Amino acid sequence: MLGPLAAGLLGTLLPAFGHLPAAGLSGPSLEPFRNLFDWGGLPRAVILSVTTGLLATAISLLIVMLLTAGWSGTRAFRAVERLLSPLLSVPHAAAAFGLAFLIAPSGWLSRLTSPGLTGWDRPPDLLIVQDTWGLTMTAGLIIKEVPFLLLITLAALGQADAQRSVTISQALGYGRLTGWLKTVLPRVYAQIRPPVYVVLAYAMSVVDVAVILGPNTPPPLSVQIVKMMSDPNLAMRLEAAAAALLQLSLVIGALIFWRLGEVLAAWLGKHWIASGTRGRFDPMVARIALLAGAGSAIAVLLGLFVLAIWSFAGFWGFPDALPDSLTLRNWVRFGPGTLDALGETALIAVTVALAGLILTIGCLEAEYRYGLSFSQRAVWLLYLPLLIPQTAFLPGLQTLMLHLGADIGRGPVMLAHLVFVLPYVFLSLADPFRAWDARMGTIAAALGASPNGVLWRVRLPMLLRPILTTLAVGLAVSVGQYLPTLLIGGGRVATLTTEAVALASGGDRRAIAVYGLMQTGAALIPFMLALLIPALVWRNRKGLRHG
Amino acid sequence: MDKGLSLRDVTIFKQGKALLSVTHDIGSGEVLTVMGPSGVGKSTLLAFITGTLPTDFRAEGEVWLDGHNITNAAPHQRRVGILFQDDLLFPHLSVGANLAFGLKPGGSSAARQAKINEALQEVDLDGFADRDPATLSGGQKTRVALMRMLLSEPCGLLLDEPFSRLDAALRAQVRDMVFARAKARSLPVLMVTHDSDDAQAAGGEVITLGD
Numbered sequence: 137m138l139g140p141l142a143a144g145l146l147g148t149l150l151p152a153f154g155h156l157p158a159a160g161l162s163g164p165s166l167e168p169f170r171n172l173f174d175w176g177g178l179p180r181a182v183i184l185s186v187t188t189g190l191l192a193t194a195i196s197l198l199i200v201m202l203l204t205a206g207w208s209g210t211r212a213f214r215a216v217e218r219l220l221s222p223l224l225s226v227p228h229a230a231a232a233f234g235l236a237f238l239i240a241p242s243g244w245l246s247r248l249t250s251p252g253l254t255g256w257d258r259p260p261d262l263l264i265v266q267d268t269w270g271l272t273m274t275a276g277l278i279i280k281e282v283p284f285l286l287l288i289t290l291a292a293l294g295q296a297d298a299q300r301s302v303t304i305s306q307a308l309g310y311g312r313l314t315g316w317l318k319t320v321l322p323r324v325y326a327q328i329r330p331p332v333y334v335v336l337a338y339a340m341s342v343v344d345v346a347v348i349l350g351p352n353t354p355p356p357l358s359v360q361i362v363k364m365m366s367d368p369n370l371a372m373r374l375e376a377a378a379a380a381l382l383q384l385s386l387v388i389g390a391l392i393f394w395r396l397g398e399v400l401a402a403w404l405g406k407h408w409i410a411s412g413t414r415g416r417f418d419p420m421v422a423r424i425a426l427l428a429g430a431g432s433a434i435a436v437l438l439g440l441f442v443l444a445i446w447s448f449a450g451f452w453g454f455p456d457a458l459p460d461s462l463t464l465r466n467w468v469r470f471g472p473g474t475l476d477a478l479g480e481t482a483l484i485a486v487t488v489a490l491a492g493l494i495l496t497i498g499c500l501e502a503e504y505r506y507g508l509s510f511s512q513r514a515v516w517l518l519y520l521p522l523l524i525p526q527t528a529f530l531p532g533l534q535t536l537m538l539h540l541g542a543d544i545g546r547g548p549v550m551l552a553h554l555v556f557v558l559p560y561v562f563l564s565l566a567d568p569f570r571a572w573d574a575r576m577g578t579i580a581a582a583l584g585a586s587p588n589g590v591l592w593r594v595r596l597p598m599l600l601r602p603i604l605t606t607l608a609v610g611l612a613v614s615v616g617q618y619l620p621t622l623l624i625g626g627g628r629v630a631t632l633t634t635e636a637v638a639l640a641s642g643g644d645r646r647a648i649a650v651y652g653l654m655q656t657g658a659a660l661i662p663f664m665l666a667l668l669i670p671a672l673v674w675r676n677r678k679g680l681r682h683g
Numbered sequence: 684m685d686k687g688l689s690l691r692d693v694t695i696f697k698q699g700k701a702l703l704s705v706t707h708d709i710g711s712g713e714v715l716t717v718m719g720p721s722g723v724g725k726s727t728l729l730a731f732i733t734g735t736l737p738t739d740f741r742a743e744g745e746v747w748l749d750g751h752n753i754t755n756a757a758p759h760q761r762r763v764g765i766l767f768q769d770d771l772l773f774p775h776l777s778v779g780a781n782l783a784f785g786l787k788p789g790g791s792s793a794a795r796q797a798k799i800n801e802a803l804q805e806v807d808l809d810g811f812a813d814r815d816p817a818t819l820s821g822g823q824k825t826r827v828a829l830m831r832m833l834l835s836e837p838c839g840l841l842l843d844e845p846f847s848r849l850d851a852a853l854r855a856q857v858r859d860m861v862f863a864r865a866k867a868r869s870l871p872v873l874m875v876t877h878d879s880d881d882a883q884a885a886g887g888e889v890i891t892l893g894d
Binding site (some may be wrong): 189292398507509573574575576577578579580581582583584585586587590593597598602674676677678680 | 735765785792817
């Protein structure tokens with residue numbers, strides 16, 4: 137999967153230095169960079185990329201760490217965990233629309249409190265959504281990254297022997313939260329570091345959330361790159377390529393900055409541990425973290441709820457808390473269009489998720505049969521497609537494909553999706569696949585089952601639940617892809633996500649609501665099936681109920 | 684010697700260092716007990732015989748079973764049966780389907796069903812064919828695991844501390860049953876254990892490793 141990555145980066149590098157034979161240009165020249173630096177919005181666009189990325193990552197990590205530190209193992213934690221896990225599959229775009237419908241000046245929160253509390257009988261003239269500083273965009277990223285980081289942390293906790301460390305530190309007089317931070321965090325952070333970097337790189341270069349919630353004048357750098365790419369003037373592609381290179385170096389710079397931050401945090405942490413403080417403020421900090429975690433889950437859920445109301449809304453005047461009437465008209469009107477997009481989305485997602493699953497099972501089974509093992513370095517290689525900003529190599533890939541005369545359309549889009557789906561599928565299946573008791577394989581072989589027989593008759597049926605969950609992860613990742621579909625599809629592949637994001641500028645809330653809900657459904661329903669099917673198939677098999 | 688399980692100059696290495704060396708012939712119906720503390724490589728010896736040696740180990744020497752050199756045979760073609768301390772019944776299959784997994788292919792489905800019922804009768808588990816293995820007691824699971832293994836008609840039997848999870852009362856009973864079934868089928872048995880009661884009950888020769 138590194139092939140498309142390298143090709144894309146090359147396809148970005150050449151035009152950035154003025155080499156684009158398709159447009160009759162050959163380099164090298166610094167003209168593209170000169171044009172880019174002449175653009176007045178550049179400093180603001182760069183600052184936006186950096187601040188939204190760093191803030192979103194830092195805040196979501198802080199919430200997740202404090203939440204886990206203060207509450208893991210308690211009933212409240214189980215409740216928040218159960219609220220957050222299904223939200224992982226809600227596509228970014230749908231969550232962003234939901235948030236916008238919730239907190240905009242004419243959003244639901246404002247309607248619920250007006251005119252009673254606020255005195256507004258018209259939407260106030262406030263720039264909340266698409267605010268100049270990108271704060272709403274940052275919030276939109278946080279509510280989606282908190283569930284992701286929480287699930288990653290939970291997976292890491294299993295291997296960290298966390299509960300006993302906390303028990304010991306509590307016996308030594310430490311508060312639960314401080315004890316966790318001082319004993320468990322260092323081990324857990326070492327394990328979740330790659331996904332944290334992925335969140336940082338993603339948040340800095342996200343396009344769909346930025347289009348929906350981010351500022352317009354100027355937009356964050358990633359959005360500007362996409363704008364330049366869709367400019368009919370081919371020469372703008374050179375500037376886009378230069379901007380993409382700038383984006384790449386920004387992400388690399390931010391990752392280095394983050395790494396330095398880690399070193400500093402570790403140094404401070406050592407002193408803090410050596411100081412022996414027991415954590416006087418634990419209860420207060422823990423309560424704030426719980427509020428933040430629950431709040432982020434509730435924001436997504438309420439957002440989806442508002443989408444649902446809008447999708448059935450008849451006339452809905454401003455300060456009214458609910459529409460005058462509920463109607464099916466919006467669904468009748470936009471339904472057929474969403475069905476077409478759903479078909480395209482499903483075709484791509486199913487193909488890509490299955491391909492990813494088969495490749496992953498092949499890799500893991502080969503690892504098992506031939507006793508190979510992946511080093512820590514190989515794990516980073518797996519994360520690479522998620523660490524390189526999409527805006528840095530997808531434009532290059534598109535340019536390169538144009539240059540080669542390759543047909544832009546569904547097939548290449550599927551390949552591009554696979555680049556992003558495969559790492560998630562692999563990471564999701566690797567642990568349960570490796571955790572399978574290999575003695576089962578020895579027994580089955582001793583009973584005369586061939587290696588393929590062991591795989592098909594014993595291992596895969598036993599792993600039915602994680603396999604279906606993995607498939608659902610693959611589907612959700614593919615459904616949520618915006619940029620690869622847009623750029624590699626050349627605008628001709630219309631999925632629920634590209635259609636929904638395209639509606640953002642129009643502001644037709646009913647259409648957005650219908651598309652956003654369909655998009656959420658396409659990602660969420662496979663997860664429900666992944667829970668339901670094993671429960672039905674193995675309803676008489678107690679030994680597999682918690683596996 | 685033709686029948687039986689022979690270990691010829693078997694030496695197991697970990698990172699170039701020899702862990703253990705065994706040369707021994709186990710005749711039909713005989714039991715060899717290998718004793719020693721944990722970490723001495725007892726289970727690794729069994730893994731070498733079943734063909735599932737972990738990659739960080741290396742082994743020299745040959746394993747012969749009933750006159751065939753099986754040292755390099757694929758695990759599923761060795762005809763070596765094994766029981767672990769956990770029953771390791773396949774959790775997705777019913778008790779009957781677990782036994783059918785072991786039963787050699789061929790025969791009508793009625794004949795196969797009859798063989799499975801017969802096997803269940805032999806260990807007093809009549810009518811258990813449709814049960815979920817997770818609902819069985821420890822002793823019942825071990826008996827199913829034993830019959831599943833015997834239905835595959837192995838030519839030799841390996842026991843990897845198979846009784847250590849059972850409580851004392853059950854232990855002697857299950858142990859006697861396993862040895863009786865093995866003797867009835869004239870199987871050579873290699874048992875590793877750290878329990879001297881097991882070794883005594885086996886009644887055969889005892890090798891002690893790693894003193």
